[in-house]
Amino acid sequence: MKIGLLSSDADTVSLVSQLGYPHDCTHCTSLEELTSLSADGAQLLVLDLDDLLPQADELVELVRRLRPPLATGPAPAVLLLATPAHQDWLWALRQAGAQELLVKPLRRQELALRMDLLMRTAEPAEAQTRVIAAGGFLLDLARLRVTHPQRPELEASLTRKEAELALLFLQNLGRPLSRAFLQEKVWGAEPELPTRTIDTHVSRVRTKLGLQPGHGYRLATVYGYGYQLERLD
Template sequence: MLKIIHLFNNFTCHYSAMKIAILDLDIAQAKSMCEILTRGRYQCHAFTSLPEFLKQFFIDAYHLLVVSLHNAEDKRRIVQEVRTKIAAPLPILGITGTHDEDQILGMLAAGADDYLLRPLRRGELATRVSVLLRQAYPAQIEGEKHTFGSYAFESRFDRVTISGKPVEMTKKEFELALLFFRSLGQPISRSTIIDSVWKGISPELSRTVDTHISRVRAKLKLNPEHGYRLSPVYGFGYRLDELKGRDAP
């Protein structure tokens, strides 16, 4: 049974109205996840007990809950209780350290929308959260504007500008580019790219992903000459890095 431990210090960053709650007994792990998600322009509050989360939720609602507990039964019970007590369509992401199919299916059957395996990859955590939020709150997400240096992304219009100058892109190219910038400095797996941009449906040809990424690289000038490097990660996926200092040409 999960022990009731009072709420510890919040880790908050006011980049966006989208608010994430993390339920985890491990304060260091919760803090690490919050740091990743605040970088992704969300507010993040960490809790160590379900009662404290529920109390705060009914004062100031959250948009997504991450449940990261090591005990599978606690995790299943908490997900089930959240679904019983909260009528709002709150997306739940479960974090698990096991490949055991019964435990994963039990958590999903209790009401979790998705899951991630430990050890967590920073880019994948941010991306899975982004996908769940986009699915649950399309109207809010579509109205967002994201700025990364001279690059500005307007989700409502699938529009990208560089220093105010528009760049012509298809919808999938736009989604790919935004995915890379929101995970700047972190590798993104090919499966995550497909889940995020192709909605879990694998392109007919494996080269489709590479072709789209090549176009994004060219259109947005993501090369060392312009301070960025979009490169493949062998056997895994891709990674966008911003080159600074001695890394820049």
């Protein structure tokens, strides 16, 4: 899935990019670039209205074009990031077809929920299983299930964080991943992340996926750095 984001706020860009993983999230710097991305098949557009006040009329027209009332094909979902200062033209945007809005400052869990729901709505029904093959495993990111074609006894349920962490390891076989990288990709900029949170989640992923030498994998600690998943011969 393609996600288009128009915002000049670094924290917003980082947060939306993290929550959109593993989808293709493109940071646009202008309304023209966002229009081009939508024409190229983006399914979700996230618009920070603080960047668009001088272009209010153009934005309303863009949203109206993206979501014509009698559209025969799929239209991108539109999520607005707004403040009370935008109240005068939010109604026009909603009338034009913007489905959702969030009031800034953004709360991570609320943004994650809205984005997930909009992405599921925008995806074609046949694509909503979102099964990704990586490292020999099959990860169903919609149902949060993991299986292995050569190990029929393995079928485990994962939490969202466990699924994101497992995917990072499986897509980076043989590469050491730092704790800072894992935290940024899975937990974002959460300032109060307990020290043992990453270790606990890694341990659960190791157990649920059976990432032990007996199954051909080794998920090991890289002292003073992070973790590395290896696939053994």
